[in-house]
Amino acid sequence: MSEVKKIATRESYGNALTELGKKHEDVVVLDADLAAATKTGMFKKAFPERFIDCGIAESNLMGVAAGIATTGKVPFASTFAMFAAGRAFEQVRNSIGYPKLNVKIGATHAGISVGEDGATHQCNEDIALMRTIPGMVVINPSDDVEARAAVEAAYEHQGPVYMRFGRLAVPVINDRPDYKFEIGKGxxxxxxxxxxxxxxxxxxxxxxxxxxxxxxxxxxxxxxxxxxxxxxxxxxxxxxxxxxxxxxxxxxxxxxxxxxxxxxxxxxxxxxxxxxxxxxxxxxxxxxxxxxxxxxxxxxxxxxxxxxxxxxx
Known part of the structure; x- marks a missing residue:
């Protein structure tokens, strides 16, 4: 039996952002000093003028993303799920969700598969938190194909989107011609x-x-x-x-x-x-x-x- 191809969805996120940046000049990517881990470093290398490192200040990251969204740009605010949904919950709720701003949140390193980083970084609560924010779309892709499609769909969607990505490489199961990604469709x-x-x-x-x-x-x-x-x-x-x-x-x-x-x-x-x-x-x-x-x-x-x-x- 041939080896199943495995890719971490955080890798897919970085690749998808880079491809999106080539097609759309209004895409801006923000990170919180984790570009190597979240894989947004790929976008930074390709489009340094459209990349903002907000440092280890995730709440501020969300506020900056909200401000950028008001200018007509499409910001992708990126950091670990524990910080995106946990630490910055108030800013996501009040600065992004409440005014219904067009901010996309790329949350990597979700769940227990974060591994050795342990309980403090293994966010098992983010879906629950984000579900409670009115108007927030919550996406959790299963593989590379789906993660890439999710990033594209998030860009096309008008309004806030929370995307959840993992650290561990997972099997590619959606690489078939008839696969179609549509927000809200299982x-x-x-x-x-x-x-x-x-x-x-x-x-x-x-x-x-x-x-x-x-x-x-x-x-x-x-x-x-x-x-x-x-x-x-x-x-x-x-x-x-x-x-x-x-x-x-x-x-x-x-x-x-x-x-x-x-x-x-x-x-x-x-x-x-x-x-x-x-x-x-x-x-x-x-x-x-x-x-x-x-x-x-x-x-x-x-x-x-x-x-x-x-x-x-």
Whole structure:
């Protein structure tokens, strides 16, 4: 079997910004002294006159981005998720969200797969925080293809967008001719009739692998990739729940306030269904190799398989 191509979505972000800069002169990229890690350094090298390093001052970064947006430019404010959503929440809420400014936030190093940086940098709360801001679009791409498409779609969208990217290289699963990215539209990756697995970000590829293992046990799992958590593809979620009768959500994020909560909100109102939420339980992460942490916190293919199998039985 040939080796699966793996790319970190933070790399995809840097590459996509550079390509976007070639096509659109109104793109401005801002960073908070992390250009090498967030990969915005690629854009800086290509367009130094359109790159602003705001230093280790993330709240100010968001204020500067807001100001630039009022001039008609399209700023991409970039830093780690812990700082973009956590430290600068007030500025994102009041300076970007409240006036509905056209700012795009590129948040890298999200989730436990940040690895050795440990619990202080492993942001498992950012989706929950950003979901609460009125009008904020929240995107969590699953691979390189989707991340690049998300950056392009964010530019085209008028209004604030939060994009979540990872540090760990993940398999490329969307490299097919018929792939289409559309904000607010989920993607059915596998049909099934016994249970629906709805995943976002890093665990999408692992969920697909888990579905293959389940098939060997006679459990036919539908797999849906939800790259846009807000606005959620309610129609797809409800239809899948009605079709299979059981739903499992999988996310590299707290089970409180993230994809699982968004799905449960919709199903409780439109199609009450039994739901299992797989994600980071009410706990902090810890320092360690990213792959080992993904396994320890139950987001690898074997763990997802075991949990879904038990849920179905």
């Amino acid at each position: 993607v059915t990756l596998r049909e099934g009739k016994d249970v629906t697995i709805i995943a976002t970000g890093l665990p999408v590829s692992n969920s697909l692998e888990a579905a293959e293992k389940l098939a060997a046990d006679g459990i036919d799992a539908k797999v849906i990739n939800i790259h846009t958590i807000k606005p959620l593809d309610e129609e797809l979620v409800v239809a899948a729940a009605k079709e299979t009768g059981k739903v499992v959500t999988v996310e590299e994020h707290s089970i409180i306030g993230g994809l699982g909560s968004a799905v449960c909100d919709v199903l409780a109102a439109q199609a009450p269904t039994k739901v299992l939420k797989i994600g980071i339980n009410d706990t902090y992460g810890e320092s360690g190799p990213a792959v080992e942490l993904v396994k320890k916190y139950g987001l690898d293919a074997d763990s997802i398989y075991a949990k879904v199998k038990a849920f179905c039985e």
